Amino acid sequence: MASQRVIDARELSVAPRRRSADDLLRMVPGVLLNQHGAEGKGQQLFLRGFDAAHGTDVEVLVAGIPINELSNIHGQGYLDLNFMIPEVVRQISVSKGPFQIQQGNFANAGSIRFELGVEPNARGTRVGYELGSTIRHRGVVVHAPRSLGRDSFLAFEAMRDQGFAPGRQAQRVASLNQIRLVSSPTYGTLDLLGSGYYASFGSPGALAVSDVAAGRVPFDGVYQSDGGGSSLRALTSLRHQVSTGRGRLEQRLYGQFRHLDMLENFTGDLQDAVYGDRRAQLHRLFSAGYQVEYTRPLVDTLTLAVGGAWQGDSISQSDARVDAGHGVVLENWDLGVGQHQAHARAGLRWRPTQWFTLEGGARADLFAYDVIDRLHDDRQKRVLGRASPRLLAAFRAGDRWSLFTAYGRGLRAPEARSMLASMTTPSDVVLDRYKGGTAKIFPSDAVEAGARFTGKRPVTIGLAAFGTWIDRELVFDHVSAVNLELNQTRRLGVEIDASVRPREWLELRQDLTVVHARFVESGAAIPGAPPLLSATTLTLIHPSGIRAGARLQVVGARPLPHGARAATYALLDLSVGYRRGPLQLDIQVDNATNARWKEGEYHYASHWNQNDPRSTLPRLHFIAGPPLAVRLATTLYFM
Amino acid sequence: MFNRPVLTNILGCIFFGSISLGISTLSACAPSQEVVRVPLEVALDASGITATTSDTGWTIELTTARVAASSLQFTIQGEMHGATASLGGWPGGWVLARAWAHPGHSAGGDVTGELAGDFVFDWLAHDGMLLGTAEVLVGDYKGMNFTFRAATVADGLAADDPLLGHTAQLAGIARKGASEVAFTALLDIDGGTQLVGAPFEDAIDVDTTAPIELRFLPTDPVTGASLFDGLDFAALDALDANTDGLIEISPGDPAHNILRRTLQSHVHYDATPK
Numbered sequence: 001m002a003s004q005r006v007i008d009a010r011e012l013s014v015a016p017r018r019r020s021a022d023d024l025l026r027m028v029p030g031v032l033l034n035q036h037g038a039e040g041k042g043q044q045l046f047l048r049g050f051d052a053a054h055g056t057d058v059e060v061l062v063a064g065i066p067i068n069e070l071s072n073i074h075g076q077g078y079l080d081l082n083f084m085i086p087e088v089v090r091q092i093s094v095s096k097g098p099f100q101i102q103q104g105n106f107a108n109a110g111s112i113r114f115e116l117g118v119e120p121n122a123r124g125t126r127v128g129y130e131l132g133s134t135i136r137h138r139g140v141v142v143h144a145p146r147s148l149g150r151d152s153f154l155a156f157e158a159m160r161d162q163g164f165a166p167g168r169q170a171q172r173v174a175s176l177n178q179i180r181l182v183s184s185p186t187y188g189t190l191d192l193l194g195s196g197y198y199a200s201f202g203s204p205g206a207l208a209v210s211d212v213a214a215g216r217v218p219f220d221g222v223y224q225s226d227g228g229g230s231s232l233r234a235l236t237s238l239r240h241q242v243s244t245g246r247g248r249l250e251q252r253l254y255g256q257f258r259h260l261d262m263l264e265n266f267t268g269d270l271q272d273a274v275y276g277d278r279r280a281q282l283h284r285l286f287s288a289g290y291q292v293e294y295t296r297p298l299v300d301t302l303t304l305a306v307g308g309a310w311q312g313d314s315i316s317q318s319d320a321r322v323d324a325g326h327g328v329v330l331e332n333w334d335l336g337v338g339q340h341q342a343h344a345r346a347g348l349r350w351r352p353t354q355w356f357t358l359e360g361g362a363r364a365d366l367f368a369y370d371v372i373d374r375l376h377d378d379r380q381k382r383v384l385g386r387a388s389p390r391l392l393a394a395f396r397a398g399d400r401w402s403l404f405t406a407y408g409r410g411l412r413a414p415e416a417r418s419m420l421a422s423m424t425t426p427s428d429v430v431l432d433r434y435k436g437g438t439a440k441i442f443p444s445d446a447v448e449a450g451a452r453f454t455g456k457r458p459v460t461i462g463l464a465a466f467g468t469w470i471d472r473e474l475v476f477d478h479v480s481a482v483n484l485e486l487n488q489t490r491r492l493g494v495e496i497d498a499s500v501r502p503r504e505w506l507e508l509r510q511d512l513t514v515v516h517a518r519f520v521e522s523g524a525a526i527p528g529a530p531p532l533l534s535a536t537t538l539t540l541i542h543p544s545g546i547r548a549g550a551r552l553q554v555v556g557a558r559p560l561p562h563g564a565r566a567a568t569y570a571l572l573d574l575s576v577g578y579r580r581g582p583l584q585l586d587i588q589v590d591n592a593t594n595a596r597w598k599e600g601e602y603h604y605a606s607h608w609n610q611n612d613p614r615s616t617l618p619r620l621h622f623i624a625g626p627p628l629a630v631r632l633a634t635t636l637y638f639m
Numbered sequence: 640m641f642n643r644p645v646l647t648n649i650l651g652c653i654f655f656g657s658i659s660l661g662i663s664t665l666s667a668c669a670p671s672q673e674v675v676r677v678p679l680e681v682a683l684d685a686s687g688i689t690a691t692t693s694d695t696g697w698t699i700e701l702t703t704a705r706v707a708a709s710s711l712q713f714t715i716q717g718e719m720h721g722a723t724a725s726l727g728g729w730p731g732g733w734v735l736a737r738a739w740a741h742p743g744h745s746a747g748g749d750v751t752g753e754l755a756g757d758f759v760f761d762w763l764a765h766d767g768m769l770l771g772t773a774e775v776l777v778g779d780y781k782g783m784n785f786t787f788r789a790a791t792v793a794d795g796l797a798a799d800d801p802l803l804g805h806t807a808q809l810a811g812i813a814r815k816g817a818s819e820v821a822f823t824a825l826l827d828i829d830g831g832t833q834l835v836g837a838p839f840e841d842a843i844d845v846d847t848t849a850p851i852e853l854r855f856l857p858t859d860p861v862t863g864a865s866l867f868d869g870l871d872f873a874a875l876d877a878l879d880a881n882t883d884g885l886i887e888i889s890p891g892d893p894a895h896n897i898l899r900r901t902l903q904s905h906v907h908y909d910a911t912p913k
Contacts (some may be wrong), residue, residue: 180646209671487718517716556667560753562715562776565672601671605750616712616750619775 003096003464014549016573021084024197029511034600039170040201042080047109049491049517051528055079059107062114071281071416073317083197085155091118098410101345108410108444128635136163165220188242195235203227206621220624229262247296258285268608275323308344309527336372336418355396367413368458380419386441405449414439417477458501488520509537525559532556547577566601599625622631665861685766687854692868703810706760707790713752717783726864729875730844751776783839787828824888839910869897
């Protein structure tokens with residue numbers, strides 16, 4: 001497809017601003033990341049006109065394991081990718097839109113797959129240390145014996161960073177290991193993955209523009225210094241792949257434990273003039289899952305692909321307003337959740353000639369919830385399901401041109417809390433208050449048409465026009481505990497990518513995404529969605545050992561709620577490295593022009609200064625983006 | 640140094656790089672933009688107070704209608720779907736509880752206009768009284784909220800004013816056939832209780848100057864429901880221990896709880912541009 005993209009290890013190895021695996025998402029064309037905590041907290045994502053918050057509309061898989069957390073207390077679809085170690089990410093595959101049957105829940109804007117491994121040319125043992133201008137120390141060890149295949153490695157990482165300003169401190173330790181246990185022509189291969197991760201991080205909160213303008217707080221300051229959290233993940237999986245005659249079977253069994261706690265305050269003391277609006281969240285999850293996929297050619301021109309998956313989660317989560325000493329003032333949520341996610345899919349791939357391919361199929365998704373509300377001694381059980389058809393066609397017009405068109409139905413299942421929506425809304429005092437709708441899966445319908453030109457010289461140009469329509473997006477409002485149905489939306493856009501590779505070691509790439517995201521009836525802009533994203537990327541890996549990467553990203557003015565607008569900005573990130581023998585030196589420069597920029601901008605009400613009148617009117621808030629930062633890294637290779 | 644095709648490719652690189660730089664340069668001219676705030680006067684309007692007939696057949700004319708309240712808020716419907724936004728055909732029935740923002744997450748209940756402060760809405764004695772000047776963001780407005788509270792001497796009330804310590808005072812004459820009774824009601828509503836979603840239909844732009852008028856509506860203009868539905872004044876008169884011909888409704892009475900309940904409904908208030 002014109003909008004599919006694979007980013008390989010070569011490109012990843014020189015990507016600028018690769019502080020963590022989370023940052024590797026910046027390499028995906030059309031993706032915008034906003035960090036409104038510090039490194040370690042999941043970032044806010046934007047893609048194809050979607051403000052996916054912490055992951056509501058972007059499906060992410062690591063080594064085939066779904067990472068979006070359906071019912072995280074902090075946000076639906078919450079994504080925390082910091083457990084990955086960038087050095088062992090060998091490929092990122094991006095499929096925008098929900099056009100393939102293997103794309104599941106949350107893939108309304110697209111799916112991003114991280115594949116782990118160490119390519120043959122980078123295998124061996126390496127030890128790296130990085131020192132950054134923010135008093136950052138990072139050490140990494142990767143052991144990938146040459147005698148083993150690219151899927152086997154052991155990796156360990158430790159990082160501590162003081163951050164560029166208050167509230168940005170972060171530290172983590174991570175271990176990510178994968179080993180091939182069996183490799184047999186008869187029984188196939190068996191890979192064991194194991195990961196352990198712990199991080200703690202600050203959370204600076206957002207500043208009111210008017211407070212910064214008045215000199216009450218520095219541009220990169222904080223109102224309160226106790227924000228932050230910790231994140232923990234233990235993950236293991238067993239993958240089995242085997243060829244069965246003409247067919248191929250892949251199955252995966254996985255399990256994980258997650259812990260997330262967070263303390264944040266974005267509104268000061270607007271809600272609670274006495275104790276303030278600090279909110280403490282705690283989320284714990286045990287999860288287990290199984291996936292199976294079988295592909296087999298039925299005849300020479302027709303291939304069958306069937307698959308299915310199940311995941312069961314046991315969750316304990318709470319949310320409370322707390323005082324300055326972090327004592328509980330008001331409990332908002334205290335839930336026990338059991339949830340199951342399952343799907344079955346089937347598709348056919350028909351390729352009658354060399355120049356035409358047609359893929360079609362459908363998937364059926366099922367979600368079952370059992371939610372216990374410990375605060376109100378209540379319990380809700382629901383089962384929801386939806387079928388999603390997918391169809392795509394590709395034509396080859398000669399050696400140079402390929403044309404693509406696709407239709408797909410995406411889905412987003414509701415989070416567990418929304419099952420309680422009709423129960424927790426106050427009903428005694430105000431008679432006529434809206435009690436909310438019923439939690440349900442909402443679908444999105446997406447189409448795409450595109451073309452790709454691959455020149456005789458190493459020049460490729462891709463163009464994709466896309467559209468996504470959502471009839472009634474369902475949003476669960478955490479605070480009022482109401483399921484809201486929004487008016488019909490449509491997102492129309494164009495993506496253009498062009499790359500030239502004048503030498504094998506040099507590539508320059510331009511990605512441009514323009515999106516017109518609107519509510520259909522009113523014509524109002526969908527808040528948050530960036531209308532323009534441009535990235536110009538240079539990748540240089542010279543045989544002499546010199547390596548360099550540069551990325552200039554331009555983000556257009558994002559519409560904010562109520563008619564406000566975020567600023568545009570441009571960021572230049574650089575990396576330069578040199579390897580000679582076993583020694584490699586790298587320098588990474590983030591925000592090379594030292595631009596003073598606002599990473600996240602929001603429009604809501606807050607009250608921070610006792611001398612100010614208490615106002616519920618929304619106003620602009622922002623989170624300062626990192627200034628110029630330099631990191632020096634040295635890596636020793638033991639081949 | 641380079642052969643011709645390679646040079647062409649490099650020129651291509653420069654071309655795309657130039658596009659990006661051009662976009663960056665243009666972008667530098669677009670700072671963040673706050674929404675324009677429009678100052679609008681808010682005044683009382685007694686035109687909504689007309690005789691109302693209850694479901695028990697009593698026609699009530701009010702002579703006193705006072706409510707102690709604070710924090711007037713004006714709300715836009717935003718993009719919440721109409722089917723969930725209205726209740727029973729009530730055009731201004733967008734009555735979602737106020738939600739509080741968290742960056743990156745959806746926040747419903749969009750309050751985009753307000754008049755802060757404490758007030759006593761004394762519609763009949765002070766018709767047209769200016770409450771203050773609200774700050775209102777440009778937008779299409781659908782609703783109004785305010786918060787009930789107890790009146791205090793800080794409201795400028797006399798020391799013997801019966802409203803002191805209470806939320807509302809209603810007084811008037813109720814008639815049914817040949818029967819006629821006078822009544823007075825002192826009502827208590829828990830401080831902080833918010834009335835949410837009274838109709839306020841107005842498209843406010845930077846040139847809007849028309850004041851907002853706050854009305855009290857003893858009769859729901861859509862369903863015809865009366866503020867006094869459920870009250871049988873004959874029964875109240877019979878129960879009244881006094882023989883002064885005046886029914887007194889006060890906290891603790893069953894009639895108080897009926898009246899308190901309807902007084903909290905958004906259907907008995909609205910705001911209109913003058």
